[in-house]
Each structure stands twice: as C-alpha cells, then as structure tokens.
Amino acid sequence: xxxxxxxxxxxxxxxxxxxxxxxxxxxxxxxxxxxxxxxxxxxxxxxxxxxxxxxxxxxxxxxxxxxxxxxxxxxxxxxxxxxxxxxxxxxxxxxxxxxxxxxxxxxxxxxxxxxxxxxxxxxxxxx
Numbered sequence: 001x002x003x004x005x006x007x008x009x010x011x012x013x014x015x016x017x018x019x020x021x022x023x024x025x026x027x028x029x030x031x032x033x034x035x036x037x038x039x040x041x042x043x044x045x046x047x048x049x050x051x052x053x054x055x056x057x058x059x060x061x062x063x064x065x066x067x068x069x070x071x072x073x074x075x076x077x078x079x080x081x082x083x084x085x086x087x088x089x090x091x092x093x094x095x096x097x098x099x100x101x102x103x104x105x106x107x108x109x110x111x112x113x114x115x116x117x118x119x120x121x122x123x124x125x126x127x
Contacts, residue, residue: 003122005075006041006095009059019059022090027061029078034071036064072096073119079103080115096122 007030009022023040030038041060065071079092083105092103101118103111 003065003072003096005063005065005072006093007061007063007075007079008093008095009061010091010093011059011089014059016058022086023059023061025086026079026082026092029082030061030063030075033074033078034066035075036066038063072122076103076115076119080105094118 007023007026009019009026011018011022014022020040027038027040039062040058041062063075065075076094079094080103083090083092083103086105088105090105094101094103099118099121101114103115
C-alpha cells in the first residue's frame with residue numbers, strides 16, 4: 001500500500017481563495033512527479049500547526065504515493081523549489097502519518113539537516 005503526504009500552504013493574512021490559488025500552483029509542480037495523485041483536501045483534519053476551518057482546508061493537498069517512499073525526497077525538493085520561486089511569506093507544511101515538517105523559502109543549513117532527517121525517516125523500507 002502506498003503512503004499519503006498532506007501538504008498545507010500557509011500565508012500570513014491570506015484568505016481562503018488565496019490559499020486555494022497557492023495550493024493549485026504548487027499542485028501543478030507536484031503533478032510532474034511520479035505520484036498516484038495530488039488532490040485538494042475537501043474535508044478531514046488539517047495538519048498540526050495550521051489554522052483550522054476553511055482557510056486551512058483551502059490550502060491543503062493530499063499526495064498519494066506509490067509503494068516505496070523514494071519519492072518523498074522528490075516531493076520535498078519540488079516544494080522547496082516552489083517556495084524559492086514564489087517569493088517570501090509562504091510556508092508549506094508536509095505531514096506523513098502525523099509527522100509534520102515545516103518548510104520556508106530559506107536555504108538555511110539547519111533546515112536542510114531537518115529536511116534530510118525527515119526524508120530519511122519516511123524513505124526507509126518496511127521489513
């Protein structure tokens with residue numbers, strides 16, 4: 001069975017329409033990867049640390065990955081590239097099985113180490 005990655009786009013002061021627009025822009029980039037699907041989340045729980053309600057759901061995508069999580073690193077790379085190109089003020093939260101990491105456009109060395117550890121954790125093989 002494949003894994004699911006929840007991706008939440010956050011922008012300070014953004015309304016539901018803006019978050020939806022940002023998520024759809026990011027979705028276009030994510031669809032270039034070898035994933036089963038990238039769909040907006042219409043209901044369910046928002047990732048930890050995001051605002052509840054319609055605004056969080058409007059910026060929330062669900063990525064369905066094929067078995068074997070080698071694509072997790074590619075998802076992170078696409079998100080980081082999108083953040084760099086989209087300008088400042090955006091944050092993207094990625095969550096797998098309740099384990100969440102928050103990315104910004106910064107190319108900070110500490111953030112890179114955290115990203116690497118998160119990707120390794122979710123790229124291991126099961127048994």
